[in-house]
Amino acid sequence: MIFEELVLSDVGPFAGEHRILLAPRSTDQPVILLGGLNGSGKTTVLESLLLALYGALTPGSTRRAGSYEKYLRQLINRYADPGRGAAVELAFRAIRDGAWHTFRIQRRWWAVNDRIRDTVEVSRDGAVDIVLTEAWPEHVETLAPRGVANLFFFDGEQIEAFxxxxxxxxxxxxxxxxxxxxxxxxxxxxxxxxxxxxxxxNAVAGEKEQQLLQAQVATLEASRRQEADALQAVDEAERDLGHAQRIVDQTAQRLAAEGGDRYRAREELQDRRHEALARYRQSRAALVEALGGLGPLLLLEPLIEQTVAQAVAERRQTDNQNLAEMLTERDARLLDVLRRQRVSENVRQAIADFFAEDVAHRKSGQGIPQVLGIQPQTLSFAERLLAGELDEEREYLRRSVEELAAAQSSAEDAERAVEAIPATDAVEESVAAYEKAMSALAEAHARWEAARRGSEEAAARRLAADRNVQHELLQANATLLQSEEARRIVEHAERARNTxxxxxxxxxxxxxxxxxxxxxxxxxxxxxxxxxxxxxxxxxxxxxxxxxxxxxxxxxxxxxxxxxxxxxxxxxxxxxxxxxxRLLPVVIDTPLGRLDRDHRHRLIERYLPQASHQVIVLSTDSEITSDVLVHLGSSVSHMIKLQFDQETRSTVVKQGYFSDGQEAEGSFPEIEVKQV
Ligand SMILES: Nc1ncnc2c1ncn2[C@@H]1O[C@H](COP(=O)(O)OP(=O)(O)O)[C@@H](O)[C@H]1O
Ligand SMILES: [Mg+2]
The missing domain is CATH 3.40.50 (Rossmann fold)
Structure with a gap:
């Protein structure tokens, strides 16, 4: 199939009649570029192609949320007379019965009061073909089946979902x-x-049974329709849910960028600063108190050591002198005893000399000056200090100083965090937007749940209705399928279904x-x-x-x-x-939007020229840059520019060519094309 021409009359932004030539000029130039700014009508072109081919049965169009009638009404150019309406016309060539034929489908629609009427007319090789027109939905299935339309005609922005x-x-x-x-x-x-x-x-005999059955069939049909509606409701709810989620993501991102996380945690941050300050004050007080105790003595430790040594020496000297006093008296008594026992004069004299020398030695002392004269309790206090109390104090003070430093640094951190909380009016709007988005998300979720439940229920009701009909039929038929022919048909139908x-x-x-x-x-x-x-x-x-x-x-x-x-x-x-x-044209709407340079080149070099024998690329001007053209150059048949004209309030279609090294009439001078 090759699209030759699309004619739009008062469709969307196209006021009046506009012809778009789509046929490639040669087989090795399959690409047709349709460029235009956003809002110039590119997507309208894609939708018009689909509308021409499939009418109300167009598969999965994104803008077709509402009914077909509503869709058609929206498509009539807003400056056109709704009573005259709009039309799309698609001419294409296709092989049929072994030969190429030219087909032209024309769909018109117009408003009659608040309804929309539409007609379709199909001609073949220049003559209106009534048979073809009447059975067009079936014919189009043989040319471009709806089931595969999505594979050939698609919106680049939306395919990411796949x-x-x-x-x-x-x-x-x-x-x-x-x-x-x-x-x-x-x-x-x-x-x-x-x-x-x-x-x-038909085999059900009695009139009553007939009526009962018909009622049940009617119920079944109704429940079928409800099931379809419910499924559509689920689809819509799902779309809304996705939309709500995206808005939540966006608002959350903005809020985060503005410091909203800190704003929302502001009370906690302030509490934290409060606690950190309290802890700092507490450790400071503890340290001050400790310094009022033994702490300062740590500065005097060597002096205390010397003092203790001196005091101990002084005490030992005094003790010796006191002992000498006591010994003098006892020595005298001992010499007296020796004399009465008549111990010889010599021996007594020797002993007396020894005693005298010993006492004299003790009395004279070690020559230690008596400078301190320290009290025994004081000495023992000083000795306890040296035995461990000072070490303990030192350890305790070290820990207190560390604790104070830690408390100080966390107090400073907390202070900084509080200072970084943005002012209320700076983030108010984002906070409100975020909260609104969250509650919208919750609502969308609830609606989606409800829709899903509704759809499950509808499916169950349809199934039940189905079973009712089936059951009733079997009951009524059990004996009544008398006609040999009817029975055969029923049996064969069942077997054929299994096959x-x-x-x-x-x-x-x-x-x-x-x-x-x-x-x-x-x-x-x-x-x-x-x-x-x-x-x-x-x-x-x-x-x-x-x-x-x-x-x-x-x-x-x-x-x-x-x-x-x-x-x-x-x-x-x-x-x-x-x-x-299938040999169908490929039509892609805005394919490059989200791609970076490398990916663009991939798509342009490896996909577009080979995608099909006819590749219609709808893209924004910014997508068709000169380097894109350099890569596509030799495979491009022609370019078409869609440009909104303020004067006529309509998009106009301009056509241009480039190839053979020279620019033909109507080319677009502002785009520079290098041949490759
Ligand atoms: N019935 C209408 N009458 C006039 N302009 C319309 C009508 N319907 C849509 N538009 C305009 O057409 C433009 C949308 O065209 P679209 O095909 O989506 O453009 P593109 O895909 O190039 O961005 C919008 O600017 C919109 O305002
Ligand atoms: Mg678009």
Whole structure:
């Protein structure tokens, strides 16, 4: 399929009719660049392509939160007459029945009172084709199946979500379904259920039973619709929840940058300063008190040692002198005894001499000057000091000084922390924003929970209704399936359904291997760290995707940078697109926004030119820099510029070419292009 031309009439910012030529000029120039500032209508171009192809059945458009009618109404240019409305027209070529044909789909819509009417008309090779028009939703499935549309037409800003492997699972599942035509199998299965049910219904004989059954079927249908609504509500709630979470993250970041953490902890910080100051004062008082005790004596320790030595010597000398007095008297008595016992004169004289000499020696002392004359209690106090009390005091004082220093430094820290608390009016706004965001998050979470519960309940009710119908039918049918034909159809339908289920499983199994290989190949081509991923595994039952790094561990995309995640998502899409075997144009809206220089070059060199035979790149002017063009140069067919014109209050479409070394008419002089 090749898009040739898109015509927008009063769609979004395009007031009046605008033609955008999309066909590449040659097969080796597949890239068409559509550039424009934000708000110039790039996304509108992507949406218009999808709208033209799929109408109300457009898969997963991000701006389509509300109903289709509301969406169409919003798309009518605000300066146009709503009664005349708007139109998109897409011309493309595609192979059909073995030959190329040109198709043109035109969708118009306009307001009638408060409703929106819309029509579609499809022509083939220049002539309106009524059959094709009437069954367009089926035809488009054979040309560009909705199941794979996401792989070819996507918004670069949003694909990053697919790097979340949970989200990717859904993508892989729809893609596998789409690729293999399994959605057709699914629909067939559903249709068979309907056929079976209808036959059984017809076989119900009694009027009463018929009525009862019809009532139950109506209940079933209603519960189906409720289930779908509930699922949509869950989707919406999930989106809101994500949005609320992002706002919380943003406000928390801003608050942190403004010192909000300290602000919110201000009372605690002030308490801490209070405590630190108290502790400082306490240790200071303790030290002062200690210094009023034995402390100062530490300065006199050598003097005390000398004093004690002197006092001890003085005491020993005095003791000796006192002893000499006592000995003189006893010696006299002993000499008297010796004389009465008639001990010889010689001996007595010798003893008397010895005594006299000993006493004289004691009395004369060691010549120590009596300077201190210290009291015995005082001496023993001084001796205790030296024996350990001074050492203990020294240790105690050392500890007190240390404690004081520690208390002082933590008091200073606490003081600084308090001084750094931002003033209330500086952070008030951020604090309020953060608190509001937190409560919005809590509410969004509660709503999401409620929506999820609602959806579970709706699913349960639908299941019950389903069983009721089934049960009732079987009851009513048990004896009544008389018609041979009806019975045969019911039986065959059941058997066919089982066969289809088996077919689906087998086909999926076989094709997942191929898809794994193709995804791995695009990952390795695109991701910067060549060996980052060694293996891709897809669980054929759950469609769960697992990426294994070179050391065999599963890759957690959360650990990649935003740019890498975006490339990962592009690789997934590219791999799946190749696996689809479909030859469809690729349209990417704003693909480079989040990429750094290296990643940009990867995407530009290795992906864009090879993505398909027609690659329409919608990007902001700032993305298409001259170095981008240098890399893309030879593969670019032409450039289109979308520019909002204040005069006409409309976006205008300008077309330019560059190639063959010369700039053709209508080229954009402000962009310099080097040939490579
Ligand atoms: N019905 C409308 N009438 C006029 N302008 C519209 C209408 N709907 C959207 N716009 C404008 O179109 C612009 C959005 O276009 P969009 O395709 O998102 O641009 P881009 O993708 O280039 O940023 C916005 O400026 C918006 O105001
Ligand atoms: Mg956009």
């Amino acid at each position: 790097a979340d492997l949970e989200m990717a699972k859904e993508l892989v599942r729809t893609a596998i379904g789409g690729l293999l035509g399994l959605d057709l199998v699914d629909r067939l299965q559903e249709d068979l259920v309907v056929v079976e049910r209808r036959k059984r219904m 289809l289920a088996q077919l689906r499983a087998a086909a999926t199994q076989r094709h997942t291997k191929r898809i794994e290989a193709l995804i791995l190949d695009s990952l390795q081509t695109l991701l910067r760290k060549e060996k980052l991923i060694r293996e891709v595994r897809i669980d054929p039952e759950t469609s769960e995707l697992e990426l294994l790094t070179h050391d065999g561990h599963p890759l957690r995309p959360g650990t990649l940078s935003a740019g890498e995640r975006q490339l990962l998502a592009v690789s997934l899409l590219a791999g799946l697109a190749r696996a689809s075997g």
